[in-house]
Structure formats: C-alpha cells, structure tokens
Amino acid sequence: MRSFGLARLSLAASVCGLATLPALLAAQGAAKTNQYGNPATLKPAPTTAAINVRDLQIRLYQFADDSMLGRQVGRVGNMKGTDMIAAEVKRLGLLPGGDNGTYFQTLPYHRRKFTDHSRLTVDGNPIEWNTDFVAVPGQRAPRSIAGVEVVFGGTQGDSTTQISSADAVGKFVVLLPNPNGARGGQGQAFAVRGGSAAPRSRFDDAVAIAVIDLDALTPAQRVALNEPIVASQLAAPRGAPVGGATGAAASRPSAPVDSIALLKTQLAALQPPATIRLTRDAAARLFKRRNIDGLSAGLKGGTVTASLDFVELPTEWARNVVAVVPGSDPVLKHQYVAIGAHNDHVGITVPVDKDSIRAFNIEKNKLLLANNMQGLGPEILSTIRVNMDSIRQVHPKARLDSINNGADDDGSGSMGVLEIAEAMMAMPVKPKRSTLFIWHTGEEGGLIGSAFFTRNPTVPIDSVVAQLNVDMIGRGRAEDVPGGGPDYVGVVGSFFDSKDLGETVQAVNTKQAKPLTLDYKFDEPIAWSGYNNIYGRSDHFNYAQQGVPIAFFFTGLHGDYHQRSDEPEFIDYPHYAKIANYIKDLVVEVGNGPRPRLNGTKPAKPRVIVP
Secondary structure, rough: OOOOOOOOOOHHHOOOOOOOHHHHHHHHHHHHEEEOOOOOOOOOOOOOOOOOOHHHHHHHHHHHOOHHHHHHHOOHHHHHHHHHHHHHHHOOEEEEEEHOOOEEEEEOOOOEEOOOOOOEEEOOOEEEEEEEEOOOOOOOOOHHHHEEEEEEEEEEOOOHHHOHHHHOOOOOEEEOOHHHOOOOHHHHHHHOOOOOOHHHHHHOOEEEEOOOOOOOHHHHHHHOOOOOOEEEOOOOOOOOOOOOOHHHHHHHHOOOHHHHHHHHHHHHOOOOEEEEEEEHHHHHHOOOOOOOOOOOOOEEEEEEEEEOOOOEEEEEOOEEEEEEOOOOOOOHOOOEEEEEEEEOOEEEEEEEHHHHHHHHHHHHHHHHHHHOOOOHHHHHHHHOOOOOHHHHHHOOOEEEEOOOOOOOOOOHHHHHHHHHHHHHOOOOOOOHHHEEEEEEOOOOOOOOOHHHHOOOOOOOOHHEEEEEEEEOOOOOOOOOOOOOOOEEEEEEEOOOOOOOHHHHHHHHHHOOOOOOOOHHHHEEEEEOOOOOHHHHHHHHHHHHOOOEEEEEEOOOOOOOOOHHOOOOOOHOOHHHHHHHHHHHHHHHHHHHOOOOOOOOOOOOOOOOOOO
C-alpha cells in the first residue's frame, strides 16, 4: 500500500540500538521455525491447484526474496518481479492480456545517460571523457555548448563566494566542490547521479555547471555515473498541479504570475544547463594554468565546445502484468471481472539491523494499540528500552539489511492473486465472464500502473464489470490491528459505487465454511495513526474513477509496514489462505452472477458496520 509519509522514527531508534525482541528471539534460535511456525527461508517447489498454506509460502518466499531488490518501479528489481509473475501465468496457461500479444503492459519509463561518444574541447584541445570529465545525466538533454567562455563561479553551495546570476548567463561555470559535502565513496557517487551543481536558482541561465570533484571517483565509479540504476517518466505525478506546487503551497491563493519569468523557467526545464564533473587537472587546463590553486570568482578561462551524446533508452523496469482466464459463456466472455494487486514495493534504503528495527516496531505497535492507534510523540517513543542482549544471544552480529522485501505489501496480494489464477485454471468449467488478472506496477509511486491501465486499457474499460483489489492480506493478527484475528479482513469501498457488489461480497462470505469477519470501518474517516485516506491509497481508486464498481481487501497496517522487516517469515499463512480462498469464490460469483449495477449519485452503506 502506498505510504502517506509516515514518520520513520523507528529507523533512528533502531540504529541507536534502543530495541530488542525478548524471549521470542531465543525461541527462534532454538528452532527452525519462528513463533508463527514459519522458516527463515524456503526453497522453491511445485505448487498445486489448491490455495493452501504451503503454496502461498512457496510463492511468497520467492517473490519477496532479496534477489528481487525490493521490486521498486523504475528499477531492475521491478523487472525481476514481473518476469516471475509472467512466467508463472504463462506456465499455468492464462492468455496474454498485455500489449502486442504479451503478458506485459510496459509504462514509458526511460534510462537517461550520456554515451562514451561524448566529447569536450577547450580552445580546440580535447578533454578526455571519463578520464578528465563526465557529464551527469538529468531528465532532459542539456543545452548546446558551442564556443562558450569559461568562468570560475566560486564554491558549490556557498553563495557568498559565487558570481552573480548575471555573470553566469551563457557561461561555462566552474565551481569548487562544497567542502561540507565532499564525495569519494561509491555510495556518494551514486547518490549524485542526478547532478552535482550549485543551486539552480543562481545558475539557471548558464550553459553548463562543472564541479571539480571527479578525482575522488574510481574509473568504475565514473562509468557508473552513466549507467543509471533508476528509470523514470517525464509526466508529472498523478494529481500534481501545473507549475509544480504541491501540498500547502498548492492550496494557497495564486500570486500574480510574471509570464516572462514563467516562460524562462519552463524553457530552462526543457533544456537545462549541462551538469559536468571535472578532475583538478582538467579544470586547470580550462583556465590555462598548471593547477587550480588561487582561483578567484569571476576569473575567465578558455572557450569550450562540447558534443554531449545524450540518449533515452526505453526500459522494462515499469510493467503491469496482464493475463486472462477466458469466460465460458459465448456472450458474457466479452465482459471481465478484474482482480489485481500491485507488483512493486519501495526498493533499497539505508542498511539497518533488521532484528533491532523489528523489535523496536513491535514495541511501538503495542503502544499504538494501547493508545487507541493514536500517534505517538517522541516523548513516548523514547521510552522504548529493552535489553539488546536477547537479540545478540541469537544473532551475535548485527544483521544489516537494506532491501525492503514487501512480503505483505504487496507480495501477499500479488501471490494471492497468482494462486487464485492457478485455482481458476484448474476449474473444469470456468466462470461465464472472463477474469482479467492485473498486477499493477508503481502503486507505491502514486498508483502509476493502475492509472496507466485505466487510461490505456487492453480491454474496453466499460467491459470491466468490477475490480477486486488485493493489497496486504498477509497479516491482521490481534497484535497488528485492533479487532484483528484469524478471521479478520478489512473491506473498503464495496458499497460505494454498487450496492449489488457490496451485497455479493457479504453473501459469498456467508457461504464460507467459517465466514470471515468483514471490517468496514475504513469506509469512514478514521483517526488512527497512518490510516488516513485508505480508500485513495491503492489501485482500485483509479478503476472507481472510471465508473467501475470496486471492492478493496486488506488486513491493516502493522509494525513491519514499509520496513526491512516485512519478510515472508512473519506472514500469517493460514489466515492468508482463508482470505485468498474467499476472494477466489467472490471472483467466481461475480463472474457468473448479474452484472453489478451502479448506485447512481449516492453511495450505499452496509447495514452493519463490524467493529
């Protein structure tokens, strides 16, 4: 599920070693399974047509493995995750539902780089690519550099030493590196892939901005600056206002707009100054000197001409996976019941001791539960103190982890939907309507994949009779969420657009051997910490905007949400299997029953709100 910027206080606390896991960890050390009966790892194995604990474990331990690199949209890990899903649906025999007869709908994400055909000269003398200089790629190709005068602009990040904006117009501005942000290690080199220039406001009208900080990088690190590990799209995020204002700034009354200034800003964004990194020797040659000692702001140098070969390479790092189980009715098979989950998570972040961070967040969640899920201030969080010795008895050395595996979010939904696909393919008679399986990408980035699909559907959007969204169905224990337990599941929005669909959700549940406890509280505004706007935070939202009736299933947030500790070994698999089986039955019922009718202008409400 998409985060709305929850505070990561737990990270700071875990790094400081404030948390522990009491006797629970000792039990883990003495057994091959943890307190939930799950192993730390599980080898791949064949699955069956039945939706059961073992098959869900087999799938989720693969999908939420470190090898998937956190599955973040725009990174290679997302391709790995979508490759796995597509290979499985192909093996199971589902029909391709993506673009051009494939299982993929690829979003327009590109990797941007400069090639080694890039050249730069000063007064006709060459400065060697990677040896003397590197151009750092941004979102767009930079301005042309042809016969441009070099000027020393001062020190990066220190406006008191820098030349004025007027003196930078049309110039090749050279800067000393910021002494408080020296770059040397690999991590730092990778962090500045987007550019190392001084604040844009001062040098908007420069032709290029070059920082003298390349010496600290190894040859491999210099090459890596143009082997981007992140792909992106040029379109603004969903809902972003024109002009870039967000948050409170976007809601304030607009100030008078200087049209000339606005035009200059827009043109600068379309073709920005080049961002370049130089060695000290190359910088000295730009100023016709032996070294760069004693450079003074405003000093003029030679004349630079460059041919920077900027390319945009399409990637497979942002893909929806789309597959179809055809319906059995010759007429109704042209209608679809869509079921979806999101295939992405939040990727790689700062390494932390994952045992400590989990221990801290367990204690934090206990306090949240005791405080009626109201936010905890620093004064309460600072009281979390448990002896770290109990962790170190099991794991003597800190187990640093930087990969967010997203087992529950939304590995549980993705693999649950895959299990449903396998079960339906084994049915001797398929539902009358076709079933459209969609694993959306980019939910964590702003519901990007579902927005792309609903605006560029691979089937007519008005042929989709309902969309069932499955996002985080692997937890929901009493220790995770108020009212949680082995039969708990939250249902969101099922009555909003179609009373028929809402009633079908309830009716199918009553037919279960042991009905689930359907919790509708998230249909209403709720003051719980972290639960703001649940309805608008997952992929069903984009279908609802297109007039498609939706139902969203999830088992609530928990202490491991968006943490390195959201691992397969902490999932409640019997509970997970029960929910997945129920949703499969719901898909079949909607596939065979009357088309859910829209309510009109007024949302319906379930008769009973289950606490």
